Amino acid sequence: MPLDNNYAESAPTNQGLDDFNLGDLTAKLLRRRWIIGSAWLATVLGGCFYLSTTRPLFEASAMVNIEKERGNAGIYTNNGALIESKNEDYYQTQYRLLTRYSLIEKVHKDLQFESHPEFGGPGGVAALQRAVKIIPIARSRLLFVKAFSHDPRTAASIANTLSEAYVAENLSNQLFISKDVLNALQIEASNPRARRLYESLPNVVNSALIQGLKTDYFKLESQAAELSQKVTPKHPAMIALRSNMASLKAQLDVETDKIVNSLKAELSGQLRGNNVRVVEPARVPESPFKPNRKGTLSLSIIGGLLLGLALGLAIEALDQSVRTETDVENKLGLPFLALVPQGKRKSGERAYQALLSNEHSFTAESFRSLRTMVGFAGVDGKSKVMIVTSALESEGKSFVSCNLAVTFASLGEDVLVIDGDLRRPTIHKVLGISRERGISDFLAAGKAAAEVAGLVQDCDVKKLKVLCCGTKPPNPSELLNTPRVPALLAWASTHFDRVIVDTAPILPIHDTLLWARHIPSAVLVVRHGKTRSGAVTLSARKLAGAGAKVLGVVLNAAKPGGLAYTDRYYYYRSYTEAADRRKEPAPARSASS
Numbered sequence: 001m002p003l004d005n006n007y008a009e010s011a012p013t014n015q016g017l018d019d020f021n022l023g024d025l026t027a028k029l030l031r032r033r034w035i036i037g038s039a040w041l042a043t044v045l046g047g048c049f050y051l052s053t054t055r056p057l058f059e060a061s062a063m064v065n066i067e068k069e070r071g072n073a074g075i076y077t078n079n080g081a082l083i084e085s086k087n088e089d090y091y092q093t094q095y096r097l098l099t100r101y102s103l104i105e106k107v108h109k110d111l112q113f114e115s116h117p118e119f120g121g122p123g124g125v126a127a128l129q130r131a132v133k134i135i136p137i138a139r140s141r142l143l144f145v146k147a148f149s150h151d152p153r154t155a156a157s158i159a160n161t162l163s164e165a166y167v168a169e170n171l172s173n174q175l176f177i178s179k180d181v182l183n184a185l186q187i188e189a190s191n192p193r194a195r196r197l198y199e200s201l202p203n204v205v206n207s208a209l210i211q212g213l214k215t216d217y218f219k220l221e222s223q224a225a226e227l228s229q230k231v232t233p234k235h236p237a238m239i240a241l242r243s244n245m246a247s248l249k250a251q252l253d254v255e256t257d258k259i260v261n262s263l264k265a266e267l268s269g270q271l272r273g274n275n276v277r278v279v280e281p282a283r284v285p286e287s288p289f290k291p292n293r294k295g296t297l298s299l300s301i302i303g304g305l306l307l308g309l310a311l312g313l314a315i316e317a318l319d320q321s322v323r324t325e326t327d328v329e330n331k332l333g334l335p336f337l338a339l340v341p342q343g344k345r346k347s348g349e350r351a352y353q354a355l356l357s358n359e360h361s362f363t364a365e366s367f368r369s370l371r372t373m374v375g376f377a378g379v380d381g382k383s384k385v386m387i388v389t390s391a392l393e394s395e396g397k398s399f400v401s402c403n404l405a406v407t408f409a410s411l412g413e414d415v416l417v418i419d420g421d422l423r424r425p426t427i428h429k430v431l432g433i434s435r436e437r438g439i440s441d442f443l444a445a446g447k448a449a450a451e452v453a454g455l456v457q458d459c460d461v462k463k464l465k466v467l468c469c470g471t472k473p474p475n476p477s478e479l480l481n482t483p484r485v486p487a488l489l490a491w492a493s494t495h496f497d498r499v500i501v502d503t504a505p506i507l508p509i510h511d512t513l514l515w516a517r518h519i520p521s522a523v524l525v526v527r528h529g530k531t532r533s534g535a536v537t538l539s540a541r542k543l544a545g546a547g548a549k550v551l552g553v554v555l556n557a558a559k560p561g562g563l564a565y566t567d568r569y570y571y572y573r574s575y576t577e578a579a580d581r582r583k584e585p586a587p588a589r590s591a592s593s
Contacts, residue, residue: 024326031323031529032312039311043304047296056288060155061135061144062163063280066094068141091141094276095134098145098166104129107161118149132162142279152285159282171274195253198260209255217248320532328526328553331533334540335377335552337523338370340400342557351399351430352406352461370400370554371407374523377551385489385499387420387522387548389512391539393505395527396556398426401502404523409463413497416456418467418488420503420515422476425469427502431459438470442488443479449491465496480514489518506539516546523551528558 029036068090097103105125113119119128135144145166147158204210224241231238322328328336343354343363354361374386388401401417409415418439419427428435434457442452456465473479492499501519503512516522522543526536540550 028316036308036312039308040304044300047300054291057290058152058155058285059289060159060282061146062159062282065279067275156282156284163278167276170276198256204259213252220245321529322526323529337373337552337554338366339555339558340366352403355406367403367407385519387501387519389503390525391535395525397525398502400525402430405500408498415498416465416496418501419469420501428468433457435468438468440470440473443484449487486518513546516548522548524553525556528555
């Protein structure tokens with residue numbers, strides 16, 4: 001179905017993305033203030049609940065220094081083999097030794113935790129092992145032995161006891177290793193086993209002098225083997241070569257003995273000592289490690305606000321309802337006519353009472369603005385007869401129809417309001433008149449358009465006439481398909497300056513499209529914050545397809561809470577109140593008069 005060119009030209013674009021500013025963001029956040037506030041409050045209350053129900057956990061830390069073993073005597077025996085203890089993973093080994101089960105078990109026993117509420121029972125040692133953590137200090141030989149407990153004194157006791165047990169165990173191991181190696185070195189030097197032991201020591205093997213002497217000895221030994229193939233053992237050259245070899249061998253033994261004697265002296269004097277010490281013992285913590293009250297409250301307050309903002313913006317992004325003039329132009333691609341606030345009426349008060357009173361009213365001013373915008377939109381004169389409709393029911397189209405008709409009548413125009421909703425007529429209720437006879441009677445059995453004059457009723461507004469629905473017909477679609485509809489509209493446009501037809505909603509039924517075939521202009525009423533933009537867009541397409549031009553959109557029942565409403569109301573009040581203050585008092589009569 002081809003669309004009207006005017007509607008096609010006003011299709012929604014992405015211009016709103018380019019015009020986005022802080023005011024738009026503020027308006028969106030104000031609309032979702034209850035969601036944002038609820039999310040923030042829920043997060044803060046959750047944080048408070050966590051703080052009130054979580055049992056405090058205390059952390060105590062002891063600082064321990066682990067130095068690498070001094071000198072070149074980092075050697076110990078393991079099943080008779082000599083092993084160098086300075087491996088690259090030395091510190092990682094110490095970290096594992098600190099938290100091994102046997103050491104934790106010793107600490108558990110020393111602290112008498114068999115009946116402790118946290119670390120007692122069958123799994124007490126495992127629980128204590130989980131409560132200990134080793135934290136190395138980067139770029140240093142220091143580490144923290146951390147212990148966690150619900151009791152601050154218990155946490156400090158665990159950290160100190162474990163650190164002291166590790167230091168004592170390390171000293172015992174050092175003394176044992178030193179004695180073990182020293183005993184191995186006490187074997188008589190004349191014993192062939194001792195000589196092999198000396199030569200296998202890392203200190204001897206790694207000595208540059210020993211390595212040089214061995215290299216020279218191996219060269220002489222190679223020369224002797226070659227020369228023995230040519231001469232006898234008593235040859236002077238052979239004798240000289242063997243003499244040199246003996247001299248080198250003796251020098252090797254002397255240098256080896258020097259290194260061994262030095263190692264004996266070092267071990268005998270216990271020069272190695274203990275390379276582990278407690279630098280700073282753990283103190284009883286004054287405040288719990290968990291929960292962090294200040295951090296939790298700060299995180300709850302800030303995180304709750306961020307969560308609320310994110311949730312509000314997410315819901316706003318998913319919301320397809322129409323709320324502002326920008327939404328009308330960007331989401332719908334239609335002209336914006338007016339924003340009508342949601343008002344409260346007193347019992348028995350007419351819906352158009354604000355237009356008849358002389359008091360300042362934002363609602364009345366909104367309908368006067370709508371009248372002006374409709375006049376601008378229908379400047380070509382084709383809007384003398386217009387449809388007022390909506391996409392769905394309960395959007396306030398009848399309310400807008402009657403108030404718009406009253407504004408035109410207040411200018412002195414002869415206005416006719418036709419209740420074109422033959423299924424659920426409402427105009428007679430808004431204007432307070434009877435609907436016993438009306439348009440359905442003419443469409444069902446009328447013979448001449450002049451008969452409509454007898455069905456038109458007066459109301460309490462001057463210059464305003466009403467053509468009610470009449471008896472609700474069983475076949476409204478068939479009645480609206482008769483030639484009497486264009487005849488009725490032709491008669492109305494001849495006898496009235498303005499004709500407003502209040503029709504049924506577009507999407508539930510197609511009655512409005514039957515009217516649109518004969519009426520060139522239409523006004524769409526959209527309920528503020530309720531109607532989805534897709535429904536309005538589809539309705540506008542249907543009207544355009546039927547041949548009616550959509551003059552624009554009226555946002556009805558707008559609620560305070562967004563900048564689109566608040567700014568307009570504030571500007572109106574500010575302007576009218578300033579105008580009242582500027583009114584000059586009436587001049588006093590002179591005595592002569």
